Amino acid sequence: MTISYLLKRLGFFVLVIWIASTIIFLLPRLPERNPVAERMLETAARGGGVVVGLDEMMAAWNEKFGLDQPMWRQYLNFYKDLLHLDLGYSLAVFPTRVSAMLVRAIPWSIGLLVVSTLIAFTLGSLGGALLAWPKAPRFVKYFMPLLLCLSAIPFYLMAIALLALFAFTLGIFPLGGGHAGGVVSSLSLPFILDVLRHATLPALALVLSGVGWWALSMRGMMVIGLKEDYITFGEAKGLRGKRVFFRYALRNVLLPQVTSLALSLGLLLSGSVLVEVVFNYPGLGTLFYTAIKSFDYTVINGVALLSILGVATATLAVDLLYPLLDPRITSQRRMK
Amino acid sequence: MIGESYHYNEDFTELTIKIRPGVEWSDGVAFTARDIAFTLHMLRDNAPFLRWSADIEAWVKEAQVIDDLTVKIILNEPNPRFMAHYLMDGFVKALWIVPEHIWKDQDPVSFTNLDIAGGWPVGTGPYRLAQVTDTEFIYDLREDWWASEIGFKPLPRVERIIYRLAADETMLAMAIIKNEVDMTGDLPPALMMEVLEKNPKVSTFSYHEPPFGYIDWWPTYMGFNILEPPFDSAEMRWAISYAINPDDIEVYALEGYGKTSKVIFPEYPPLMEYYYDIADLLEEYPIGEFNLEKSADIMLGQGYVKDGEGFWVDPDGERISFVIASHLIFREIPAVVVANLRDAGFDAAFHKPVGVWEMFATGEARIYITGHAGSLRDPWGSLDLFHSRFVLPTGTLATSFYRWANPEFDRIVDEMAGVGFGDPRVFDLHRQAMEIWLPELPCIPLANWYHRNPINHTYWTGFPNVDDPYTNDAFWHKQALMPMLWRLEPAK
Numbered sequence: 001m002t003i004s005y006l007l008k009r010l011g012f013f014v015l016v017i018w019i020a021s022t023i024i025f026l027l028p029r030l031p032e033r034n035p036v037a038e039r040m041l042e043t044a045a046r047g048g049g050v051v052v053g054l055d056e057m058m059a060a061w062n063e064k065f066g067l068d069q070p071m072w073r074q075y076l077n078f079y080k081d082l083l084h085l086d087l088g089y090s091l092a093v094f095p096t097r098v099s100a101m102l103v104r105a106i107p108w109s110i111g112l113l114v115v116s117t118l119i120a121f122t123l124g125s126l127g128g129a130l131l132a133w134p135k136a137p138r139f140v141k142y143f144m145p146l147l148l149c150l151s152a153i154p155f156y157l158m159a160i161a162l163l164a165l166f167a168f169t170l171g172i173f174p175l176g177g178g179h180a181g182g183v184v185s186s187l188s189l190p191f192i193l194d195v196l197r198h199a200t201l202p203a204l205a206l207v208l209s210g211v212g213w214w215a216l217s218m219r220g221m222m223v224i225g226l227k228e229d230y231i232t233f234g235e236a237k238g239l240r241g242k243r244v245f246f247r248y249a250l251r252n253v254l255l256p257q258v259t260s261l262a263l264s265l266g267l268l269l270s271g272s273v274l275v276e277v278v279f280n281y282p283g284l285g286t287l288f289y290t291a292i293k294s295f296d297y298t299v300i301n302g303v304a305l306l307s308i309l310g311v312a313t314a315t316l317a318v319d320l321l322y323p324l325l326d327p328r329i330t331s332q333r334r335m336k
Numbered sequence: 337m338i339g340e341s342y343h344y345n346e347d348f349t350e351l352t353i354k355i356r357p358g359v360e361w362s363d364g365v366a367f368t369a370r371d372i373a374f375t376l377h378m379l380r381d382n383a384p385f386l387r388w389s390a391d392i393e394a395w396v397k398e399a400q401v402i403d404d405l406t407v408k409i410i411l412n413e414p415n416p417r418f419m420a421h422y423l424m425d426g427f428v429k430a431l432w433i434v435p436e437h438i439w440k441d442q443d444p445v446s447f448t449n450l451d452i453a454g455g456w457p458v459g460t461g462p463y464r465l466a467q468v469t470d471t472e473f474i475y476d477l478r479e480d481w482w483a484s485e486i487g488f489k490p491l492p493r494v495e496r497i498i499y500r501l502a503a504d505e506t507m508l509a510m511a512i513i514k515n516e517v518d519m520t521g522d523l524p525p526a527l528m529m530e531v532l533e534k535n536p537k538v539s540t541f542s543y544h545e546p547p548f549g550y551i552d553w554w555p556t557y558m559g560f561n562i563l564e565p566p567f568d569s570a571e572m573r574w575a576i577s578y579a580i581n582p583d584d585i586e587v588y589a590l591e592g593y594g595k596t597s598k599v600i601f602p603e604y605p606p607l608m609e610y611y612y613d614i615a616d617l618l619e620e621y622p623i624g625e626f627n628l629e630k631s632a633d634i635m636l637g638q639g640y641v642k643d644g645e646g647f648w649v650d651p652d653g654e655r656i657s658f659v660i661a662s663h664l665i666f667r668e669i670p671a672v673v674v675a676n677l678r679d680a681g682f683d684a685a686f687h688k689p690v691g692v693w694e695m696f697a698t699g700e701a702r703i704y705i706t707g708h709a710g711s712l713r714d715p716w717g718s719l720d721l722f723h724s725r726f727v728l729p730t731g732t733l734a735t736s737f738y739r740w741a742n743p744e745f746d747r748i749v750d751e752m753a754g755v756g757f758g759d760p761r762v763f764d765l766h767r768q769a770m771e772i773w774l775p776e777l778p779c780i781p782l783a784n785w786y787h788r789n790p791i792n793h794t795y796w797t798g799f800p801n802v803d804d805p806y807t808n809d810a811f812w813h814k815q816a817l818m819p820m821l822w823r824l825e826p827a828k
Contacts, residue, residue, distance in 0.1 A: 033691030037733055041693035043387075044735060054735040055728075057384035064385075064445075095446045104470055168510050175510050181517075182474055182498040184467045277503045282471045286503075290470075295690070 006320070013316045017308055024304040025078055028297050029071065035091045035295040036061045065091060065298075078301070087305070092296040101287060102302055108178055109283030112199050113272050114265065116206035121261050123147075123207070124214025129250050131215065132222035135241050144215055151212020156274035159205035163278060166201060173201050176280035202279045217260065221253040228252070259322070262314045337483070337818070338367065338433075338460060339423075340405075348414040348754060353423070355405045360482040361435050361458045369407035373399035374436035376409065378444050385445045388422065388431045395422075416756040417716065430814055461818065462492055473499040492821040494796070509790075512538055518792045519799075519811055522549075524667065525593040528788050537794045541787075541809050542802050546593040549788035550808060553602045554707040556669060558660070558780040561699035562740045563730055566656060571634050573777045578631035579680030580673055582624050585783055589668040597781040598624040601711040601718040610715050610766045617767070621774035623781060631680050647683045657683040661701035664688050669782060670705050696737045699730035704737070707785055715766045716752045722778055723749055740778035745769055798823040 028035075037058050044054055062068040065088075066077050081088060087098035127144045130136040150158070167173045174180065179194050225231070226249060234244045276285030284303055291299035340356045359367040376399040379386055383393035395418060397410040411418060422431055435458055439447065449457045452465060462483070463475035475497040483489040500517070502508050508520040509527050513535045523531065528548045531538055540548040558576070560567035567573060582596035590596075598618070601607045611618075640648045640656065648656045662670040670686035677684040686705075695701040710718035724741035728734040752765045787810050791799045799820060800807050807819040 031691055033694055037694045037697065038691055041697045041733070041735075054384075054390070055733050056390055057387075058733060060384050095448055101470065163510075168514065171514065175514060175516060176503075176507060177471065177500065181472065181500050182496055184474065185469075280471065280501065280503050280507060282469060287470065289503075 009316055009319045013312050016312045016315070020308040020312070021082070021301075021305055022075075024301055024308065025075060028295070028300055029074075033295065034058075034062065034067060035297050036065060036067060038295050039092060065089070082305075087302040088298045090291075090296055090299050092291070092294040092299070098298050098302040101299060102284070102306060105282060105284045105287045106306075108281060109272055109276070109285065111195075112202055112276075112281065112283060113206065115199075116203040117210065117261070117264060119203070120207045120210035121214050121257075121264075124211040125218045125254070125257055127211065128215030128218030128220075129222045129245070129253070131219045132226060133245055133249070135245075147208070148212040148215060150208045151210065151215075153209060155205055155209035156278060158209045159202065159275050159278040162201045162205050174198050176278075178282045198279075198281075202275050202281055205275055205278075214257070214260075218253070218257055221256060222249060225249050225253040255322075259318050262318045263311070265310070265314055337489075342419055344416060344419075344756075348416040348418075348756070349411050351409040351411065351419055352402075353407050353409070353419075355407070356488070357405060358482055358486040358488070359460055361437075361460055362464050362478060363435075363455055363458045364480075365435065365437050365458075366404070367433075367435075367460055368404040369401045370404070371433055371436050372407045373401050374440065375431070375433045378434070378439065379431065382444050391422070392431070414754045416754065420713070420757070421717075462821075463497060466496075471501040475499075489822065492824065493826060494821050494824055497821075512790050512792050515792060515794050518794075518796055519809070520790055521812075522786075522788050523790060525591040525788065528790060531790050535792070538790050538792050539801075540790060541800065541805075547595070547786050547788070548593060549786045550802070550805075551595075551602050551604070552785040552787045552810070553604075553712055554709045554785045555597050555600070555602055555781060556666060556705065556707050556783045556785055557597075557600070558673065558703065558705050558782055559696075559737055560704075560739075560778070561702045561730060562738060562778060563699065563727075564702050566650075567702055569638070570776045571638050573780070575631045575634040575638075575680075576677065576682065577623065577777060577780045578625060578627045578634070579682065580676050580780065580782070581626040582782075583626070584672050584676055585669060589672040590783060594783060594786055596624060596783045600708075600721075600779065600781055601715060603784055604712070606713050607711055607715065610763065613763050614767055614770050617770055617774055621777070623774075623777075626676075628680055635681070642681055646681055647678075648681045655683050658685075658703050660684060660686040660703050660705055661692050661695050662686055662688050662705040663692050666705055666707075673705065673782070694733070697733045697735065699732075699734070699737070699739055705782065706737075708779075713757055714762050715769075716749065716762070719749050719752065719766070719769055719773075722773065738778045740776065742772055742776065745772045748772075793827060795827050796824045797827050798825050 040054060040058055040061075059068070066074055069077070085099075087102070090096045090098055090101060093101075124147075127140065127147065130140045131144050153161070163175070167175045174197065177198055179185070179191065179198055183191065183194065185191065231244065231248055234248045239248075272283060272285035273288055274285070275281070276283045277289050280286065284306065287299065288303040290296075291303065338356060338359050340354045342351060342353045344351055353369075353372065355367065355369060355372075361367055376392055376396050379389040379392040380396055383389035395411050395413065395415055397412050400408045400410065402408055409418070424430065434449075438449075438456065438458060442449075450468070452467065455464070457465060460482070462478055462481040464478050465473065466476040467474040477491065477495045479491070481491060484491045500511075502511065502520070505523055505527055508517075509523060509531050511517045512520050513531055515535070515537070525546075525548060528540065532540075532544050532548075541550045542548055558580075560573060562568055585596050586592060586594060595603070597603065599607070599611050603611075635648050639651050643649045643653075643655065650656065660670050660674060666688075670688070674684045674686050689695065692701070692704075696704050696706060708718070708721055710721050721736045722738055722740055722745065723736070724743070724746050726734050726736035727739050727741045730739070748765050748769045752762060752769070755761050755765065787808065789809050789811070791809060793799070800809050800823075806823065807816045809816065809820070811817050811820065
């Protein structure tokens with residue numbers, strides 16, 4: 001890896017974050033609705049009577065949140081705070097800090113989504129590779145197509161179906177939440193087991209919906225990979241089937257799959273919103289959904305920024321690690 | 337409960353409150369008159385940042401601590417409703433009294449008041465906050481509650497209260513059917529009937545009978561920005577009123593399980609006495625009458641004619657087109673109203689946009705459907721919503737949305753503000769006010785708002801109902817939860 005390659009990738013990383021965060025800054029503000037006014041007016045209307053001085057209160061809070069500033073100044077303040085890693089206060093639940101809300105939600109999302117994605121990736125990649133392998137066990141030929149059918153179902157519909165069947169009708173799993181109601185969080189074994197029990201259906205929804213995609217893409221690459229000369233050579237040398245499969249075929253076609261995995265981990269948030277909302281799971285997805293409903297600009301910005309950082313960092317990591325993983329890329333560059 | 341008694345002076349400019357002896361905060365510090373005085377001064381001095389602070393700044397000159405158990409509040413203007421409005425009435429009104437010994441060293445605007453390990457927040461109730469997450473609050477019973485120790489009230493049998501966030505009504509319904517929760521928030525009639533059918537242990541305030549709940553204090557109405565044409569015309573507003581069919585609203589929007597409304601306040605018995613008192617006025621100005629002929633007569637009398645598609649156009653040939661703004665919570669009411677209006681020749685549509693409350697307040701929504709809350713006991717609260725002091729030009733945020741001004745109406749409402757609850761003069765003043773309000777029709781009452789909260793009797797009994805309405809069952813209302821908790825007994 002050369003210095004110029006590294007600098008180019010870092011520059012691109014910064015550019016992507018800047019453009020994406022600018023879009024995230026502008027989007028909630030495009031309708032020109034004031035979140036402070038919206039919240040206060042709804043509360044006042046439902047609260048009864050007419051709250052005296054509501055207009056002064058709104059003006060004071062607009063000033064406090066900087067919403068009375070011109071858009072360009074709000075933009076500069078946004079970046080100034082960002083450079084200090086200050087995401088500000090939640091507009092809807094002031095004076096809670098956005099960072100505090102993110103810190104509470106992140107472990108739930110990472111725990112659920114990363115694990116589900118890795119399980120789906122592993123099962124799907126292995127299953128897809130075996131589907132293309134002529135000497136695969138027979139059960140794979142029957143089992144994998146079933147999983148592929150399930151993967152055709154959008155993950156949020158899968159989530160609703162699992163909830164209706166296993167939680168509501170059969171009562172095997174809880175209806176939702178991160179843990180049982182009324183349980184004080186701790187690192188005790190019963191609590192951990194309770195969390196795992198609550199995560200089972202959301203994880204299953206993500207795994208069943210995702211495994212087919214990984215399997216199909218892996219199968220496609222495997223079919224092409226099996227035609228390579230080195231596969232024929234390995235078989236001709238009399239190498240055992242398992243060795244040819246794992247060390248020759250799978251290893252070489254895995255790289256693009258790993259790239260996709262890195263990118264999909266970065267895109268976790270977009271997949272998490274609906275699943276977390278269906279299961280009332282206390283992660284970033286639910287936080288994002290609640291923030292959108294309550295017009296909470298600052299929390300929307302915070303969660304979206306996290307997602308942007310995730311995608312950009314994953315892309316950067318893949319860009320930087322690829323030459324190390326694939327010696328062909330480095331040697332080709334050297335040959336030039 | 338904390339207050340023992342209160343009284344006003346003759347002209348309602350001074351309010352003296354006596355506190356019950358023995359009241360304590362949950363950290364053991366005595367609750368005294370100093371806490372009430374401190375809270376009022378804190379709100380007054382930090383206006384307009386804190387909720388109700390601008391109100392307190394407007395009304396309260398000062399609060400004097402006479403002794404530990406007596407506080408005298410000196411008002412800037414006579415206000416016989418100050419005690420009820422700010423210190424007694426529940427629902428979602430009334431301000432919280434804070435402990436002086438904790439808040440006096442804090443910036444009230446940014447103080448989070450949350451340190452569970454340290455015992456914050458402190459309160460005077462029988463429960464303490466044990467845990468809070470973004471989706472759940474847990475409150476645990478305090479065995480050392482002052483009221484049980486002095487023999488004033490027993491400890492509730494409920495040892496833990498859990499509030500859980502739910503994504504939507506389907507989750508609420510599933511949770512109560514599976515006995516995972518004891519109570520939930522509102523469900524629409526169709527979903528409520530599913531719940532009642534699937535879990536026989538679940539009932540409502542009205543048991544298993546319609547309306548499956550009770551009337552809330554927040555009726556639904558159609559409002560206008562009366563500064564803007566064509567709704568600056570009382571005739572236009574009446575023409576629209578005659579075009580709305582309350583039967584359609586009851587059948588299609590309220591699913592046959594609700595009641596339309598002809599009054600600007602909730603149909604509570606004390607308030608309905610004022611409604612019945614003006615029966616003669618209501619004959620002349622029949623709110624809620626569906627009459628397409630009368631609607632058409634008014635429009636023709638104003639110079640409108642119908643175009644080739646049957647819609648009203650003005651003398652310049654411009655169609656009377658408008659989009660009714662509303663909120664998701666009003667479900668099908670806007671759709672039904674629009675259908676009625678289109679049948680009557682108004683080119684109407686509706687939308688439920690993000691930021692709709694701001695649209696109501698700025699007057700950008702020239703015609704809208706929403707709710708308003710005001711009166712509980714007498715008509716003043718709802719009538720005050722139409723006072724012209726709230727009228728601001730279109731584009732400016734107004735806290736009451738009607739933008740209707742009538743100086744004589746204002747004078748009557750101001751006079752009513754200085755008259756106490758139950759004073760017979762209120763009847764006469766109400767009549768005078770409605771003699772002005774009715775011909776003008778600044779808003780069109782549409783429907784009562786219902787709270788339909790399913791109640792699960794699997795684990796607990798003693799919930800309120802129509803035969804024993806000791807409180808309402810909206811557990812999030814300030815005055816509702818404690819009376820319920822005192823009455824609940826384990827079912828098994």
